[in-house]
Amino acid sequence: MSKVVEISPTTRHEGHTKLTMQVDDSGVVTRGDWLSLTPVRGIEKLAIGKSMHQAPKISSRVCGICPIAHTLAGTEAMEASIGCIIPDDAYLLRVILQCANRVSSHALHNILSLPDMYIPGTDTHINPFTPEEPVRSVAQRIQKLREVGQTVGEIVGGEPIHPSNPRVGGMYKNISPRAQTKINDLVKEAIPLARDHMDFMISVFKDWDDRPMASVAGGKEVEKTEKFGFHDQGYMASDTLYGSSSLDLDQKWYPERWTEVRPWDWYQGELEVSLEDPDYPIGGTTPVGTKVWPAMEACTGVPLYDGAPIETGPRARLAMFRNYDRKGAMGLQIARQMEYMDCLYGMLDAVEALDTNGKVIADDIPQGDGTLGWAANEAPRGTDIHLTKVLNGKVQWYSLLVPTTWNFPTVSRALEGAPWQLTEVIMRAYDPCVSCATHMMVVDDSKKVVAQKLFQ
């Protein structure tokens, strides 16, 4: 007989979400909903009427973990709408920023994932904050990698959290030769660390995959199921590293393939919690008898690509561009680790190619005639697409299709077949960033999805 269990709020990720699941007698999920409970600040709406220069600064503040992705996607969407081509050196600076952000974001995510994992060869969960070895050295290495990423973010972006240097039309400032050398040195320092770290993290995730039993940190050990965290959805990525925009000759994201469904068509209706575990760490699950209504509570819409949910993120990038094919929650975790080296070498290439005397701001920055422009940025968690229409320097319309929004319905599917006690492990594999994901619905006056119409 099917029961309803709910983990709320979920932990160790950005933002507020919950997992509402129907499970069978053995506790295996038969239908799962993972949904955002994060209040909708309404960035898309509050940007309307603001200047095109301010809007990307506002969208940066959607998320402090991937602020660079949002700044770049927002800025480039504005540039795509007004038809502004930025100088090459400005682009190179943005590439450096992009890589720096991905390194520090992935490293932060390691801290969030490790507590569910075990020190290989033992049954001890990894508490990343313990002063004990061998964990402390790993944690220090994570912080060192973050420091490299964030420091490069400071140099090139002005600030690593909400970068101030990018602007519509390019960048405010190029960097000095000294700064160029400093970035070079930092990256070279990070490369061997990142390689060791990648190997370590991959061994940890593989170790988890190989275990017959597992628990979330502090939780009860339960038997794992075959195909843990598998799903049959497709992948979406626009590039391995950077992205694409409507100004590109060779566009790599296809707006006409995007549609959206309302949450009440997608999520479960009214339910009553009928299974409860007061020992689920820490503080227990939602009490029996609680009425829940995912379709009403969900704070995001459900974007589809080719009519179905897709996965976006590290594995999608590697699957589409590198033939990577490891499935399941750990397959995604491992893919993320494999991106460290790409980011560091990407940064190195870009910083070496940079001309520190080159101009970084376009001569001509048009004010916009209301044309729709979009930019897709390969954020740490996947394709972050901002779409906008700028008229006379003001934002007329703005939409953000951020990675975690794409992943919500996909994760919901990936929960099926897993013991409910381990579902947070699946969700955490996606490195959810939920404050970002408070989009997103494009509807016309009659409340019909108009995505298609926009792009005709």
Added chain:
Amino acid sequence: MGLLSNLKKIFTGKKPEEPEAAPEPVTVPEPVTVPKARPEAKPAVKPGDVKVEKKPEIHEKEEKPVAEKITIGHVHMSGCTGCLVSLADNYEGLFTLLDNYADLNYCLTLADVRDIPKMDVALVEGSVCINDHHSVEDIKKARRNATIVVALGSCAAYGNITRFARGGQWNQPQHENYVPIGDLINVDIYLPACPPSPESIRNVAVMAYLLLRGTDEQKELAAAYLKPLMDLAQRGTEACGCDLIYDVINQGLCMGCGTCVATCPVRAISMECGKPNIDRDLCIKCGACYAQCPRSFFNFDVMNQFEAIGEVIDAAMGKGDE
């Protein structure tokens, strides 16, 4: 050299024959509400480091008795988590803080505690959506459960970009109204900026530790240090680049140092005629420029001891020459 031995020097000063040039000594404020007895302030969850598992052996091996530390919680309202990332950007210093001074006993992003426990210090990030009852309950609970509430960052302190919110976005178009936490609860300490720097969060954490666990002298230092941030909390929940106009330039206080220009996280400020010009189409109302301006507050009692206080913080963090 430890905190204690250093502090003696701080308050006696290194050159007693040359007391500071402060016009009048700033009176040391009443500390927020220094908890009377410790036991009742115990967190609901047994403090550990960031407690993500219940493996007892790890705690047993700790050198410092856990009871010495204070408990800090990170309460996430409608913010972007950038303030928390900034705390984490103390890098190794984050571990020093957590090893020696504070247990992070609540932080949804970093640990598994799902309910807001009792805590000494609540670092609240984000403004409150008054249309979302969970948010409203959480902020009230944070106030009830914390001895000291810190508005961490500009969204909590002033609303920041959420000041522009007006709803209308699916799937919760009724989420229209966002208010700084100070509009709903009493806030003890403001730490504005978008985000506040890692160093500033570290300083407040160390000072909170001294305030709650220190000797009388240390308490005095911490209270003096925190006073201007407590005054900021009393000043109000509205901020804008315009504050430089109203409260600095118009008041005849601006001397053109340019600090505000360097501070602004969206490069909205330039200097014209020796005074800041605010591009109000760029300003996101974070309040950092005003807080950082040396003519918003400048407490000579603390500032004149900048070198010694810097050394104390370095010593606390295990850095510096001593």
Added chain:
Amino acid sequence: MVLGNYKNCVSARAADPAVLSASQDGGIVTQLFAFALEEGIIDGAVVAGPGDEPYKPEPIVATTVAELMEARGTRYTICPNVAMIKEATRSYGLDKVGIVGTPCQIQAVRKAQLYPMGMRSVGDKIALAIGIFCMENFPYQGLETMVEDLCNVKMESAVKMDIGKGKFSVYTSRGAVSQIPLKLTHKFEQPGCHVCLDYVANLADVSTGSVGSPDGWSTVLTRTKKGETIWGKAIEAGYFETKPIEDVKPGLGLLTKLATEKITKNQKTLDERATFGVDKGLRNPYI
């Protein structure tokens, strides 16, 4: 007390005549930064570089001695040096930053270190903060009026300006000197200076100014461990000539007198501001 905490005080001037050729007084600021740059104590320094208009300085990040030399001499008008301290650590890539500033600017730097809310990764990179004595400053338009209308010198032809012995003096490229009594300049002072309670940059690592020392020499106060160490190394390396402050005229007495005058006057201004209106006052940033 009015001179702040300090460890040592001497009268000094740069040993390098090239520095002295266009420095304001003893060339202390330029010479000490040049030394620190050569020794790797700083990677660069924020100084008042040349701007677009004559005698209108712009803060720059100098990373060579040549750039430091370009920035010599006092411009009696606002140069928002603190505006560049963050950028110095960002696109310039500096890890060890020097900065010169008026007392208020040094106060700003210290606040940025102790309360670094919006000053990420700046505080621990401040390697040497040199403060210059300051009685008051003038907005550019005020300075222009003093020079062009009262002294009858075009800004373009001014090569040096100086305040001392009760006079404001402008030296021109043709060797002429034009002077006006200081009291004529008071109305052009920046109002924000009238609440300033610091004359000798009490919070700098090293403070310097002309008052107290003979012409061509500077009075130098070392205040912090950092300042003391760097100054000591520079002396050892022969970068400065020094004389005990007790041996020079007018010496510390004058410095103390002027500092006391400034602080007393401005404290009075602050007191008056408290009751400026009817049951209403103007804001006091110090309480």
